[in-house]
Amino acid sequence: xxxxxxxxxxxxxxxxxxVELRCDPISGHTxxxxxxxxxxxxxxxxxxxxxxxxxxxxxxxxxxxxxxxPEGSVSTLKIQRTERGDSxxxxxxxxxxxRDKFFGPGTRxxxx
Amino acid sequence: xxxxxxxxxxxxxxxxxxxxxxCSYKTxxxxxxxxxxxxxxxxxxxxxxxxxxxxxxxGRLRVTLDTSKKSSSLLITASxxxxxxSYFCAYDRGSTxxxxxxxxxxxLTVWP
Numbered sequence: 452x453x454x455x456x457x458x459x460x461x462x463x464x465x466x467x468x469x470v471e472l473r474c475d476p477i478s479g480h481t482x483x484x485x486x487x488x489x490x491x492x493x494x495x496x497x498x499x500x501x502x503x504x505x506x507x508x509x510x511x512x513x514x515x516x517x518x519x520x521p522e523g524s525v526s527t528l529k530i531q532r533t534e535r536g537d538s539x540x541x542x543x544x545x546x547x548x549x550r551d552k553f554f555g556p557g558t559r560x561x562x563x
Numbered sequence: 564x565x566x567x568x569x570x571x572x573x574x575x576x577x578x579x580x581x582x583x584x585x586c587s588y589k590t591x592x593x594x595x596x597x598x599x600x601x602x603x604x605x606x607x608x609x610x611x612x613x614x615x616x617x618x619x620x621x622g623r624l625r626v627t628l629d630t631s632k633k634s635s636s637l638l639i640t641a642s643x644x645x646x647x648x649s650y651f652c653a654y655d656r657g658s659t660x661x662x663x664x665x666x667x668x669x670x671l672t673v674w675p
Contacts, residue, residue: 482660493566493651493665494606507662542606549660550594554606 453477455555457543463561464533472528472558476545483526484544484552485518494542500526533562567652567666575672582639584669586652587632595628595654596663597637606651609637644675 456475464470476483481502486494496510500520508518515533520526530537540557567588576582586595594613598606612619612628612635619626625638639646649670653663 484662486663486665491667493653493667494663495665496662499660499662501660506660510662540604544606546660549658550611551608552663553608554598556605 455543455545455553457541457555457558459558460556461559461561463563465563466533466535468533468562470530470533470560472530472541472560474526474528474543474545474555476524476526476543477547477553478524480545480547480553481523482546482549482552483520484546485526485528486542486544488540488542488557490539497528497541530560533560535562538562566664567654569650569652569666569669571669572667573670573672575674576642578642578644578673578675580642580673582642582646582671582673584637584650584652584671586635586637586666588652588654588664588666589633590656592630592654593657594659595626595635595652597624597626597635598651598653598665600649600651600668609650639671642671642673644673646673647671 458473483500485497488494499507502523515531518528542557544552544554546552570585596611597609600606610621623640628635649668651668653665
């Protein structure tokens with residue numbers, strides 16, 4: 452079966468632009484997570500969905516970041532007015548039980 | 564910060580040697596997990612240890628947890644060049660489904 456997929460794998464944008472990052476979780480997984488990983492650091496939690504609702508969005512750094520999961524499957528992370536400091540690898544994970552979180556390959560975002 | 568901290572930051576060994584990585588944290592935890600990451604992309608779950616467990620084994624991996632010292636260690640025995648990767652500890656704080664707090668990772672290099 453397919454794992455977690457993320458698109459695009461790489462995204463280069465200019466400062467001030469809007470970007471959308473997509474995550475396709477493993478089929479049937481109700482929990483979905485977004486993390487951000489800067490170079491040389493561990494992943495940093497952004498938001499967690501249980502079904503369609505955000506169960507914990509306390510990791511979103513500011514109101515430029517927003518995520519949706521309208522049908523409880525695919526999720527989109529949206530970043531408005533991108534800044535150079537937003538450059539990082541954005542990781543998505545999904546889980547059915549919580550014990551095993553399956554991570555996708557990530558989207559490398561570069562803001563010029 | 565509630566992130567864990569790994570020690571050492573980098574470890575370089577020869578094939579066949581054992582590799583030990585340590586993780587410390589500052590708060591109460593529910594479960595602690597170890598992940599592996601190749602080339603800064605997707606994370607692979609290795610092993611989970613519950614707060615009421617002291618030691619766990621999985622193949623060549625041995626994980627210990629000392630909640631009194633708020634520390635964990637990951638031992639990889641008889642290392643192989645293919646074990647070269649970054650290793651992260653991550654813990655949750657009360658819900659297995661909830662967010663994970665990651666450390667900064669240990670970069671392991673195994674020379675053939």
